[in-house]
Amino acid sequence: MTDVVDSDELLRRLHRARACAVEQERTWRARSEELRPINPDGAREAGVRTMAYEAVLRVLDEVLTPGRHDR
Numbered sequence: 184m185t186d187v188v189d190s191d192e193l194l195r196r197l198h199r200a201r202a203c204a205v206e207q208e209r210t211w212r213a214r215s216e217e218l219r220p221i222n223p224d225g226a227r228e229a230g231v232r233t234m235a236y237e238a239v240l241r242v243l244d245e246v247l248t249p250g251r252h253d254r
Contacts, residue, residue, distance in 0.1 A: 194247075201243040208236035 188196075215229035244251070 197243060197247055201240065201247065204236050204239045204243060208233055208240060211236060 211229050211232040215226045215233055218226035218229055
């Protein structure tokens with residue numbers, strides 16, 4: 184499938200992806216905190232997922248606003 188997408192649509196998609204990543208990062212962070220006292224293994228996995236979404240956010244932020252964020 185090769186759809187042609189204009190720059191405005193691409194930018195909208197990137198912003199939607201970033202909003203989704205923000206929501207997922209918050210969800211997994213809360214899940215990690217919730218599981219910490221009762222299920223350390225589950226909390227660890229949720230923490231890993233949190234870090235993955237943090238990485239996705241850093242990449243999307245750099246794509247959307249190059250050079251704005253400190254390394």
